[in-house]
Every structure is written in C-alpha cells, then in structure tokens.
Amino acid sequence: MTERGPVVEAGVEHRFGPYGGQYVPETLMPALAELEVAWVAVRDDAGYKAHLGGLLRDFAGRPTPLYLAERLSELAGREIWLKREDLMHTGSHKLNNALGQALLAKRMGKNRIIAETGAGQHGVATATAAAMFGFECVVYMGEVDVERQALNVFRMRLLGAEVRPVASGSRTLKDAINEALRDWVASVETTHYCLGSVTGPHPYPWMIRELQRVIGDEARGQCRALLGGADPDYVVACVGGGSNAAGTFAGFVDTGARLVGVEPAGGAAVGRGIPGVVHGSLSQLLQDEHGQVLEAHSVSAGLDYPGVGPEHAHLADVGRARYVPAADAEVLDALQLLATTEGIIPALEPAHAVAWVIRAAGTAELPTGSTVLVTMSGRGDKDAEHVMKTVHLATTRQVPARASAR
Ligand SMILES: Cc1ncc(COP(=O)(O)O)c(C=O)c1O
Numbered sequence: 001m002t003e004r005g006p007v008v009e010a011g012v013e014h015r016f017g018p019y020g021g022q023y024v025p026e027t028l029m030p031a032l033a034e035l036e037v038a039w040v041a042v043r044d045d046a047g048y049k050a051h052l053g054g055l056l057r058d059f060a061g062r063p064t065p066l067y068l069a070e071r072l073s074e075l076a077g078r079e080i081w082l083k084r085e086d087l088m089h090t091g092s093h094k095l096n097n098a099l100g101q102a103l104l105a106k107r108m109g110k111n112r113i114i115a116e117t118g119a120g121q122h123g124v125a126t127a128t129a130a131a132m133f134g135f136e137c138v139v140y141m142g143e144v145d146v147e148r149q150a151l152n153v154f155r156m157r158l159l160g161a162e163v164r165p166v167a168s169g170s171r172t173l174k175d176a177i178n179e180a181l182r183d184w185v186a187s188v189e190t191t192h193y194c195l196g197s198v199t200g201p202h203p204y205p206w207m208i209r210e211l212q213r214v215i216g217d218e219a220r221g222q223c224r225a226l227l228g229g230a231d232p233d234y235v236v237a238c239v240g241g242g243s244n245a246a247g248t249f250a251g252f253v254d255t256g257a258r259l260v261g262v263e264p265a266g267g268a269a270v271g272r273g274i275p276g277v278v279h280g281s282l283s284q285l286l287q288d289e290h291g292q293v294l295e296a297h298s299v300s301a302g303l304d305y306p307g308v309g310p311e312h313a314h315l316a317d318v319g320r321a322r323y324v325p326a327a328d329a330e331v332l333d334a335l336q337l338l339a340t341t342e343g344i345i346p347a348l349e350p351a352h353a354v355a356w357v358i359r360a361a362g363t364a365e366l367p368t369g370s371t372v373l374v375t376m377s378g379r380g381d382k383d384a385e386h387v388m389k390t391v392h393l394a395t396t397r398q399v400p401a402r403a404s405a406r
Helices: 026-042 046-059 070-076 094-107 121-133 143-148 150-158 173-187 204-226 243-250 310-317 328-342 348-361 380-390
Strands: 066-068 079-084 112-117 136-142 162-166 191-193 234-238 258-264 274-278 281-285 321-326 371-376
Touching: 026 094, 026 173, 046 094, 066 204, 070 079, 070 328, 070 348, 079 204, 094 112, 094 121, 094 191, 094 204, 094 243, 112 121, 112 173, 121 136, 121 150, 136 143, 136 173, 143 150, 143 162, 150 162, 150 380, 162 173, 173 191, 204 243, 204 310, 204 371, 234 243, 234 348, 243 258, 243 310, 243 371, 258 310, 258 348, 281 310, 310 321, 321 328, 321 348, 328 348, 328 380, 348 371, 348 380
Parallel strands: 079 371, 112 136, 112 191, 136 162, 234 258, 234 371, 258 321
Antiparallel strands: 066 079, 274 281
C-alpha cells in the first residue's frame, strides 16, 4: 500500500481535513496519477465543459425541475421543494457523473469502462454512457443486489454491458467495489474505472463531487428564482457513498442553509462510524474493535454501504453538515406518503431524505414555516418489485385530511 503526501497543487482537493487520500496498491498509483492529470486538464477546459453540458442537456434532460410538493408541504407545515433528479434519463442523478467520466475516458484514449453498482442505477448510467461512446463495459454487482435489482441488471444487459455477479463477502456494494478495483489493477492500460460515488482514492471524491455539483448549482439558482431571492433554510439529501448529497451541498455550502445528510439507520457511517480506510481513502467507516469492516444494512441497495465519502466525514467534523439516520420502516412509509400525496414514487434512497423531513417536521428540529430543499435522487421504478414484496398495501389508504386537494 502506498499513501501519497499532502496536496501538491492549489485547487486540487486531495484531502478533506484529515480524510481522503490514496491508500491503494502500488500498481494503481500510476493510474490514479494519470486520472488526476487528465481531470485537472479538462475540468476548466471550455471544449470538455461544452461537450458535457450539451450531453447533460440534450441526452440526459437537464436542467431538472425544482418542484414544490404542495400537499406534502401542507401536511408537514413546511415548504418542501423537490430537486427532480428522478426525471433524468436513466432515472437518477448517477448519469451526471457517468457522462462526465465517460467523456474523460474518451479523452484519455481508453476503450473499456468498468463500474461497480449497488442499486444498479450507477451501473445503468455507466452502461448507457458506454453504449453512447462505443466502449466495452463490465459492471460488478453483488449477488444480493443482482437479485433485488433484477430490472436494472436486465437494463444493463440490454445496453450491451456485461454484468458480473460478485459472490464474496456480504455480496453487496462493498464487495462489488473490491472486484472492480481488482479488475482495474490488471487492466489499467485500456480501462477506465468509472466509480459511482464520492468515495475511493483521490481524485474520485473530488472529481465526482464536481461532476455532481450541477445539482446544487442548478438548485441554488432555481431556489433564488422561486423563493424571492432567498436560499432554502434546509438542504436535505440521502447519503450512501454520498454523491447526490455532495453535489447538492456544493451549491449551498457558502450559504446560510442547514445541510442535512440522511443515512440508513443500519449503515450510518458518519453517525456511528470511526475513522478507517476503505476502498482507497480514509473516512468514517463501520468497523469492529479489531478494525474489521462491519456489514451495513439498508432496505435500499444504493445506501447499503459501510463507509461514506471523505468530504462528508469532514463536513460532519467541522459542523457544516449534520447526518441523521432513517430506519427502513419509516422510509417505506415515506415512499408511500410521497406517492399518495404528490403522485411521485421515489426510489428507496431519496425516500430516506423524505422520511427525515416528515419525522423532523413533527418537532422543533425543523421549525414551522421553514423552506426545505430535498434532492429526489432517483425514481422508484427499480424498487417496485422489491417494495411490492415488503409492503402490504391496504385496499384504501387514507391520506390525512390536511393534505387537501390542490
Ligand atoms: C437513486 C439513488 N440515490 C442515491 C444513491 C446513493 O448514492 P450516493 O450517496 O452516491 O448519491 C443511489 C445509489 O445507487 C441511487 O440509486
């Protein structure tokens, strides 16, 4: 294992406070160095930005709307605005990052792209970008997730990607990342590893936050237009590795908005973790007293991860963002409440963010009359079958009386 020294170049975010860094096998250091150099070269390059901006607009469907959830707001007594990443092509925010990295890989002369996926959304996004650019594509996915996200496995295969089920460990996201890193060690010459969240060794956490910053930058402008020039009081997003939250927070970190990341209660890496190294960076991590990584649990495959991106660990340490848990049962209730009050079936991941808003709205944690921005990171199509097995629907579900008709 090698660990590179401190930041060498201004403007390059190698670490977030003490977190981040590059804790990887020696064989990966040249690939990470190549990636950092390529990213530094393109991130302010007008040609790259224009090409990516065009793809995000015409292929992916940006800008995504900011939508006032009126009936939910009325129920909660707080103004709840949804940033509709669920309306992106492929169904989640993951395509922002996959397109950015695929375009970078093209510039780096790679012809093969690999990825890991949990919920399948990052796999679908990468397979989509790979199809568009004509790359060979391999996606690693834990066997448990292959089963609970069968629809996304099929979509990836339709898009021409090879899905490799991973049988080791807990057979979920963390094991898929291990396999992808193993593949990359053996194939760095031809292959770009398209990591899906703000995790992994530098430059991934920094690069992916910058690629997801489009969510926060857009939302900030939209909030100012729709809230009479003001920023929201609260900015809320779910946290798995933390890419949709990091991208959203990036747009508001220099405002007075309170930033809230919602973790699954069974995988609260910021809330219950201790510093440790996982997948190439130092961050908060669920581990036992011997430093063994503990299994995370979440009803949502996309949040079922024992670690978190290093920037979130830092934002928590310095008190700029707070991280709160949501339990599976309240997440399933939140999913149904959003569906029945707003006609929006969210993915299980952003249903965590909604669950916290609903819970906090009953308390002084979220004062009456607050304006709340919630990133709706993806839509629920991928989870329909899984939710169907978990949720018993009453034949007539009563929506509380305060949620009156528009
Ligand atoms: C819709 C959706 N939201 C959130 C996540 C969690 O990822 P992140 O924390 O990187 O946004 C996933 C992961 O697959 C997802 O599919």
